Amino acid sequence: MAYTVLLVDDSETIRLAMVRAFGMTRLPMDEVIQASDGLKALEVLRSRWVDMVLTDINMPNMGGMELVRTMKKDAELAEIPVAVLSTEGSKVRIQELKDLGIAGYLRKPCKPEEIRDLLHSTLGEWS
């Protein structure tokens, strides 16, 4: 089974670097869809199936916290696993994200193997 991941970050450099990192993990990826903020991510989520969302926090228009809150309130989106990739280091903020129901958290900068482990734990086992 191959997976479709929605990658949400306002930095195109980070999105492209993450796509490259996904390739290095050798995970079965069907597609990595990119969105530059939470609003654009919601547009994608309401029109496409995705297996997982990986989002930044600080973004213009709609940030990652609001994206997660919006998804968790929407019955059609609430079950989609969301992981967060951010520079955030505050325990309070990370706990807030966990309380919202995120599937995982990675702090920038991170290594490809950390991304692999996050996707693995979020999406489940594969061979």
Place this chain on the structure above:
Amino acid sequence: MNTQFATALREIAPLILEETAFVFTDDLSDPPPGPEWNPIGAQLAFKGDVILGSLRVWTDPKFARTIAANMLGVEEDDPQGEQRASDALGELLNIVLGNVLTRAYGDGPVFHLGIPTARPGELWPTDLKSESFWLMVEGFPIAFQGDE
């Protein structure tokens, strides 16, 4: 820069450059002498319960292209490096600042970070000596300047 912030910046910035852009740095105690440069920069504001301010980074446009190319995993002369130099510099600043704030003030406080904005070279301040932190990377100077 206050001592806490400056110390954290000196510890964190070289590590982030190494982990994110795959480059190694040397400390510069003073701004490098020589001809005027025309740097590009990025600025990022932050706000917390007890402190607010901003961090700026300045470097040579050629090195900004190197940062972008290395982050993207493309050759230095790849057009993507030039196209994304400013974005890459802003994201580098974002990663540095997020980690510096945690190093300086611990993981208790909540900080709100803004969105990195580009700083054109003409905004380069003429006297950074007392409030900036300089590194030399692959022959290019890079300066961090904090206000908090």
